[in-house]
Amino acid sequence: MKVNVDKTLVASIALHVLVLGWGLVTFSSKAYVAPEESLPVDIISTDQLAKMMAGQKTGKKEEPKPKVEKIAEARPEEDAVGKVTEKKELIKTNSTPEPPPKPVEKPVEKKPEPPKPVAEAKPKEEPKPQEKKPDPAKEDPIAELQKKLETKKPPPKPVEQKVAAVQQQPKPKERTFDPAQIQRDLDKRAATRHELSGSALNASAALGAATGTAANNVATWRGAFVAKVKHCFTPTYNGQDADQYEADIDISMKIDGSLASEPIVVAVRGPSRSIAQAVAESAKRAIVQCQVYSFMPKQQYESWKLIPMTFGLKDML
Amino acid sequence: MNDARSMNRRRFMTLTGSTLAMLGGGRAFAQGQDGRLRIDPTAFQPIPIAITGFVPGSPSDGDVGNGVTQVITNNLKRSGLFAPIDQAAFIERISNIDVAPQFQNWKTINAQALVTGRMTRQPDGRLKAEFRLWDVVSGQQLTGQQYFTSPEYWRRIAHIISDQIYERMTGEKGYFDSRVVFVDETGPKERRVKRLAMMDQDGANVRYLTRGSDLVLTPRFSPNSQEITYMEFGQGDPKVYLFNIETGQREIVGNFPGMTFAPRFSPDGQRVIMSLQQGGNSNLFVMDLRSRSTTRLTDTPAIDTSPSYSPDGSRICFESDRGGRSQIYVMAAGGGQAQRISFSKDDTNASYSTPVWSPKGDYIAFTRQGGGQFAIGVMKPDGSGERLLTSGFHNEGPTFSPNGRVLMFFRDPGGNGGPSLYSVDISGRNELKVPTPGFASDPAWSPLLSSTSG
Numbered sequence: 001m002k003v004n005v006d007k008t009l010v011a012s013i014a015l016h017v018l019v020l021g022w023g024l025v026t027f028s029s030k031a032y033v034a035p036e037e038s039l040p041v042d043i044i045s046t047d048q049l050a051k052m053m054a055g056q057k058t059g060k061k062e063e064p065k066p067k068v069e070k071i072a073e074a075r076p077e078e079d080a081v082g083k084v085t086e087k088k089e090l091i092k093t094n095s096t097p098e099p100p101p102k103p104v105e106k107p108v109e110k111k112p113e114p115p116k117p118v119a120e121a122k123p124k125e126e127p128k129p130q131e132k133k134p135d136p137a138k139e140d141p142i143a144e145l146q147k148k149l150e151t152k153k154p155p156p157k158p159v160e161q162k163v164a165a166v167q168q169q170p171k172p173k174e175r176t177f178d179p180a181q182i183q184r185d186l187d188k189r190a191a192t193r194h195e196l197s198g199s200a201l202n203a204s205a206a207l208g209a210a211t212g213t214a215a216n217n218v219a220t221w222r223g224a225f226v227a228k229v230k231h232c233f234t235p236t237y238n239g240q241d242a243d244q245y246e247a248d249i250d251i252s253m254k255i256d257g258s259l260a261s262e263p264i265v266v267a268v269r270g271p272s273r274s275i276a277q278a279v280a281e282s283a284k285r286a287i288v289q290c291q292v293y294s295f296m297p298k299q300q301y302e303s304w305k306l307i308p309m310t311f312g313l314k315d316m317l
Numbered sequence: 318m319n320d321a322r323s324m325n326r327r328r329f330m331t332l333t334g335s336t337l338a339m340l341g342g343g344r345a346f347a348q349g350q351d352g353r354l355r356i357d358p359t360a361f362q363p364i365p366i367a368i369t370g371f372v373p374g375s376p377s378d379g380d381v382g383n384g385v386t387q388v389i390t391n392n393l394k395r396s397g398l399f400a401p402i403d404q405a406a407f408i409e410r411i412s413n414i415d416v417a418p419q420f421q422n423w424k425t426i427n428a429q430a431l432v433t434g435r436m437t438r439q440p441d442g443r444l445k446a447e448f449r450l451w452d453v454v455s456g457q458q459l460t461g462q463q464y465f466t467s468p469e470y471w472r473r474i475a476h477i478i479s480d481q482i483y484e485r486m487t488g489e490k491g492y493f494d495s496r497v498v499f500v501d502e503t504g505p506k507e508r509r510v511k512r513l514a515m516m517d518q519d520g521a522n523v524r525y526l527t528r529g530s531d532l533v534l535t536p537r538f539s540p541n542s543q544e545i546t547y548m549e550f551g552q553g554d555p556k557v558y559l560f561n562i563e564t565g566q567r568e569i570v571g572n573f574p575g576m577t578f579a580p581r582f583s584p585d586g587q588r589v590i591m592s593l594q595q596g597g598n599s600n601l602f603v604m605d606l607r608s609r610s611t612t613r614l615t616d617t618p619a620i621d622t623s624p625s626y627s628p629d630g631s632r633i634c635f636e637s638d639r640g641g642r643s644q645i646y647v648m649a650a651g652g653g654q655a656q657r658i659s660f661s662k663d664d665t666n667a668s669y670s671t672p673v674w675s676p677k678g679d680y681i682a683f684t685r686q687g688g689g690q691f692a693i694g695v696m697k698p699d700g701s702g703e704r705l706l707t708s709g710f711h712n713e714g715p716t717f718s719p720n721g722r723v724l725m726f727f728r729d730p731g732g733n734g735g736p737s738l739y740s741v742d743i744s745g746r747n748e749l750k751v752p753t754p755g756f757a758s759d760p761a762w763s764p765l766l767s768s769t770s771g
Contacts, residue, residue, distance in 0.1 A: 225354070226354055230357075233356060233358050236363075237487060237488065238742075238743075238744050240702060241679070276488070279488070285455070289429065289454050307354060308354070
């Protein structure tokens with residue numbers, strides 16, 4: 001029996017496979033990235049980006065680096081910490097106690113009896129009330145259902161929950177879209193606003209760079225940490241066997257983002273012992289010199305209490 | 318028929334599905350990583366270092382203290398691996414080097430390392446030099462030494478201290494305590510006087526070794542830095558000479574019946590390898606300096622010249638036009654089959670000459686001529702990894718620093734000017750002019766003086 005193949009069908013299918021396969025490869029490069037808690041990132045405007053890459057008319061062609069008058073801060077640290085802690089509290093309230101998340105009447109009765117929790121549990125809520133995001137959770141129909149199912153809950157925990165709820169309750173009404181306010185809230189640029197900022201100082205005028213690298217646009221603590229340490233890492237060896245040199249270094253951190261102890265050199269590798277040692281020392285200096293890493297998310301402290309790192313010399317030339 | 322088509326379709330569907338699954342799977346696998354966070358440097362940056370003025374041990378030692386500080390600063394800066402911080406930025410003034418500095422003051426100005434030192438004239442007339450190298454970040458002393466010397470050798474002490482700092486911070490041997498021999502050129506272009514001259518690696522202490530009555534070319538240091546072999550046009554044929562730096566004596570190497578040229582010492586200093594002209598061709602010969610016996614290494618109807626030993630003495634690289642155009646070949650030190658290693662990727666007409674084996678053994682430096690340009694470059698001894706470091710109207714004659722990290726060569730801009738010496742890192746960064754009194758060509762770097770008995 002002869003198999004009769006329709007050529008147009010074959011061509012059609014082959015083309016589809018090609019196009020789909022290509023699309024899969026091209027567009028899916030980020031599809032399987034393991035989810036990682038992100039850090040707050042400032043969105044920069046086009047003129048800020050332009051400033052990073054800015055050139056001067058007096059610059060020389062052979063000067064490849066953009067002029068930098070001030071070293072750019074990795075992140076506005078204070079804000080990052082503040083925002084992160086705030087989020088953390090909210091996650092807790094949503095997950096740990098199951099109790100009625102929409103206690104419209106209850107809080108009124110209960111609020112007077114625990115005066116202390118008000119002060120200590122939610123002091124951070126007040127400064128930024130309009131940024132509350134989880135409000136929708138309160139109106140969640142599932143929550144209402146839960147409320148119906150569980151009529152009563154252990155009294156101590158609901159207290160802080162209710163306090164939070166009390167404060168949040170009026171918000172949905174006040175909430176108005178005010179772009180000016182958002183812009184004011186987002187505007188944290190004052191510190192580096194008028195300077196050409198970058199990762200390393202460079203006093204000479206330049207014609208500008210093709211890409212902007214001043215702000216290290218990193219969203220995870222890993223990325224932020226690597227970017228900051230990299231900035232201080234100045235190894236000198238560039239022989240043809242440079243990529244064989246590596247130093248494994250363990251860093252123990254304190255919760256405030258400073259080092260708990262001196263970095264520990266676990267192992268060094270490379271053809272020359274003295275060069276490998278110099279790489280390790282250069283790495284240690286970089287780690288110590290670049291602290292404090294205060295942008296590290298405190299609620300994930302367990303994941304960065306001890307940071308095992310490898311310093312290498314790839315792409316040194 | 319219809320059935321067949323549906324079968325086909327089904328088969329294609331499965332095929333498509335599995336293809337897509339494979340593609341997707343491949344992406345997922347690429348995510349696998351080990352637990353360590355990896356950091357590689359983005360771009361090369363020099364190490365910021367603070368070099369404080371050497372404290373005078375007595376009021377009369379102020380000048381020599383300043384001189385030493387200046388020489389060290391200049392050495393480290395010219396190496397391109399260090400960025401000495403301007404003394405005007407210093408917060409703390411070091412007045413006693415035996416007390417630990419306030420490291421916070423040095424962290425503030427972003428120094429990673431700090432050098433302190435003291436120069437003291439001893440009652441017996443000698444000079445005592447002390448220095449300490451501090452790791453500013455950890456607050457630890459990395460190294461500290463003291464030296465005694467006659468006062469006129471203060472520059473040498475400064476070079477030795479520079480080498481100590483360089484070696485401790487980079488892990489590589491230094492190269493500052495070394496000399497360069499070169500051909501000094503004076504006078505108008507038509508009547509150039511060429512003299513053999515020698516100077517410190519930084520251009521100081523220039524000494525003239527010959528008077529300039531005869532033309533000299535291609536001087537090379539012996540491994541103990543005590544002798545120089547070079548080619549001189551005297552009466553009759555140009556010959557290879559041996560010159561003793563201490564005594565000023567010179568002698569002809571070997572008793573060859575023709576022109577000898579392009580000499581170079583073997584790594585053990587016992588032999589001199591050179592070219593001997595025979596008719597229109599030239600071949601490589603080696604002469605044992607003790608027994609005075611000569612051995613022929615090549616026998617080809619071509620020009621074989623510019624031989625250079627590998628640091629272990631087992632192989633020789635040289636240039637030869639046996640293939641039609643000048644190219645670089647490598648063969649065993651005893652002669653035999655030679656293998657061509659220079660192959661230009663972008664210019665088949667390019668020719669390669671003046672190969673020099675790095676003292677570290679990892680690279681062979683060369684002059685490449687092609688497209689109307691002379692370039693200086695390096696390649697691995699197997700010919701791979703070719704990298705051009707500089708290119709222009711005329712660049713020639715590379716020579717390696719004792720640690721194999723820097724190349725010196727000469728450049729002639731053309732026109733009425735003359736050649737000058739330049740140095741460049743083997744990465745191609747940090748090209749610098751080397752100060753010389755007049756025009757200069759044919760540089761040859763000595764080994765590290767402190768590592769030899771001399």
